[in-house]
Amino acid sequence: xxxxxxxxxxxxxxxxxxxxxxxxxxxxxxxxxxxxxxxxxxxxxxxxxxxxxxxxxxxxxxxxxxxxxxxxxxxxxxxxxxxxxxxxxxxxxxxxxxxxxxxxxxxxxxxxxxxxxxxxxxxxxxxxxxxxxxxxxxxxxxxxxxxxxxxxxxxxxxxxxxxxxxxxxxxxxxxxxxxxxxxxxxxxxxxxxxxxxxxxxxxxxxxxxxxxxxxxxxxxxxxxxxxxxxxx
Amino acid sequence: xxxxxxxxxxxxxxxxxxxxxxxxxxxxxxxxxxxxxxxxxxxxxxxxxxxxxxxxxxxxxxxxxxxxxxxxxxxxxxxxxxxxxxxxxxxxxxxxxxxxxxxxxxxxxxxxxxxxxxxxxxxxxxxxxxxxxxxxxxxxxxxxxxxxxxxxxxxxxxxxxxxxxxxxxxxxxxxxxxxxxxxxxxxxxxxxxxxxxxxxxxxxxxxxxxxxxxxxxxxxxxxxxxxxxxxx
DNA sequence: CGATCCATTGGGGAAATCCCGTAGGGATCA
DNA sequence: TGATCCCTACGGGATTTCCCCAATGGATCG
Numbered sequence: 284x285x286x287x288x289x290x291x292x293x294x295x296x297x298x299x300x301x302x303x304x305x306x307x308x309x310x311x312x313x314x315x316x317x318x319x320x321x322x323x324x325x326x327x328x329x330x331x332x333x334x335x336x337x338x339x340x341x342x343x344x345x346x347x348x349x350x351x352x353x354x355x356x357x358x359x360x361x362x363x364x365x366x367x368x369x370x371x372x373x374x375x376x377x378x379x380x381x382x383x384x385x386x387x388x389x390x391x392x393x394x395x396x397x398x399x400x401x402x403x404x405x406x407x408x409x410x411x412x413x414x415x416x417x418x419x420x421x422x423x424x425x426x427x428x429x430x431x432x433x434x435x436x437x438x439x440x441x442x443x444x445x446x447x448x449x450x451x452x453x454x455x456x457x458x459x460x461x462x463x464x465x466x467x468x469x470x471x472x473x474x475x476x477x478x479x480x481x482x483x484x485x486x487x488x489x490x491x492x493x494x495x496x497x498x499x500x501x502x503x504x505x506x507x508x509x510x511x512x513x514x515x
Numbered sequence: 516x517x518x519x520x521x522x523x524x525x526x527x528x529x530x531x532x533x534x535x536x537x538x539x540x541x542x543x544x545x546x547x548x549x550x551x552x553x554x555x556x557x558x559x560x561x562x563x564x565x566x567x568x569x570x571x572x573x574x575x576x577x578x579x580x581x582x583x584x585x586x587x588x589x590x591x592x593x594x595x596x597x598x599x600x601x602x603x604x605x606x607x608x609x610x611x612x613x614x615x616x617x618x619x620x621x622x623x624x625x626x627x628x629x630x631x632x633x634x635x636x637x638x639x640x641x642x643x644x645x646x647x648x649x650x651x652x653x654x655x656x657x658x659x660x661x662x663x664x665x666x667x668x669x670x671x672x673x674x675x676x677x678x679x680x681x682x683x684x685x686x687x688x689x690x691x692x693x694x695x696x697x698x699x700x701x702x703x704x705x706x707x708x709x710x711x712x713x714x715x716x717x718x719x720x721x722x723x724x725x726x727x728x729x730x731x732x733x734x735x736x737x738x739x740x741x742x743x744x745x746x747x
Numbered sequence: 748c749g750a751t752c753c754a755t756t757g758g759g760g761a762a763a764t765c766c767c768g769t770a771g772g773g774a775t776c777a
Numbered sequence: 778t779g780a781t782c783c784c785t786a787c788g789g790g791a792t793t794t795c796c797c798c799a800a801t802g803g804a805t806c807g
Contacts, residue, residue: 356629357629357742358629359626359628359629359663359666359667359670360663360664360667361663394591395627395628395629396591396627397588397589397590397591397627423656423660424655424656424657424659424660425656427656427659427660427663428655428656428659431591431592431593431659432592434591435591435592438591453752453753453754455753455754455755456753463730463732463733464732464733464736465733466728466729466730466732466733467729467730468730468792468793468794469793469794470792470793478754478755478756479755479756479757481755481756481757481758482754482755482756482757484794484795484796485754485755485756486753486754486755487794487795488795488796489753496698497698497699498695498698498699498700498794498795499732499794499795500695500696500698500731500732500734500735501695501696501697501698501735501746501747502732503732503733503735503736503739504696504735504736504738504739504744504746504747505746506736507735507736507739507740507746508739508745508746512736513631513740514733514736514737514739514740515733515736685782685783685784686783687783687784687785688783700762700763700764701763701764702763710784710785710786711785711786711787713785713786713787713788714784714785714786714787716764716765717784717785717786718783718784718785719764719765720765720766721783730764730765731764731765
């Protein structure tokens, strides 16, 4: 069981190669990493799957029904796909996946970052159930480490940083947004900070603009998601 | 941000025992788990540290300066404490910790859940630097797994569930709150869902009440944090 | 030393939200 | 079969937010 240090190299090609090496060293068929960024909600990913399967997956928008994605992003611990055998979406996706030689036996490892970013490292292996149990136990620690390092590497990279850039709110804007998120009115915030409610409104407006929000509720939602503030 | 010793509650004795077993099986001196809940900001924890050290830590509110806590909760990957050698807070805390036989050589493993909950599993070991490097490499996978499972267990437990309970919004309330968080006005939402804007307002009101929010922005913030909705 | 950004305050008016009610139909459950 | 909750809808009025405008002092930066 070998682990490659990603902190040394961090380009996109290296990441694809890393997944391939992960498959070899951990004796698995396929590995896939998906990142759901909290700002756009888009999903970016790398996978060792056949190109045709990747395209089909995207065309049919399977990420909306695939429980190895939708359920796993809600989990804390790694999720074995055996949990999804009674899931209709699972059947839909993996009856199609079987045509591409992709097993319905796998594991999804979620990783969360401080900005609401969620990474998902999934691996599959076609083998007997008993063998799978043993393999899973053997590699789960390494998979956890690999998932965390991979996600960390992706989040530090420039390509993703551009997509998930956190708007630089001024300290005052942050402060006021924080109070608004705590359920205070603009008038209240003015009293709390000993400034005019007009000033509060101005800061709130510029915060909305910087966050690309049309309304204050939307701005609060985005700021919470981006970990700029925490709701009271 | 208060410190709460969870091991005092009788129902959680097995968790303290788990940490002790972790120490033995992974050949480490001490293990500590801390949970920062996103609502109160309070810190709940278990530790194998001497009782006197736990008390002193709480009395002096070290959780505000201790970089093994403050820095690690911002990290994705596990953090080796060697990174903190030039940190003033680190010196403050660990010059005091040394009196209790606690090494300044350790590792902090952060874990995040879908509700903004952050768990931190930290371990220490007093030994030579080379030996530490080897040990760390050997146990880091197991530590990751242990941290995730421990955090998952804590979050599922009743003691914490009471503190972080998720209010059951109706599907309609969720739907409307989702649109509001996407920057739509009540009028817009009424048009989108083909219902009266008055009805939208009613749902929004009951959503606020269920979330214990005084204003709509606060309700959106909380709903986002609770992963009931995702901001547009 | 200008340029730029930030924090601050203000007015006027349009728009939206919020709070106080009421009320019927449908689903679920003890 | 009542009880309870959800979804739907409406009104009036008070409150709040939002958007247009303009202005001053301070800090920072090239």
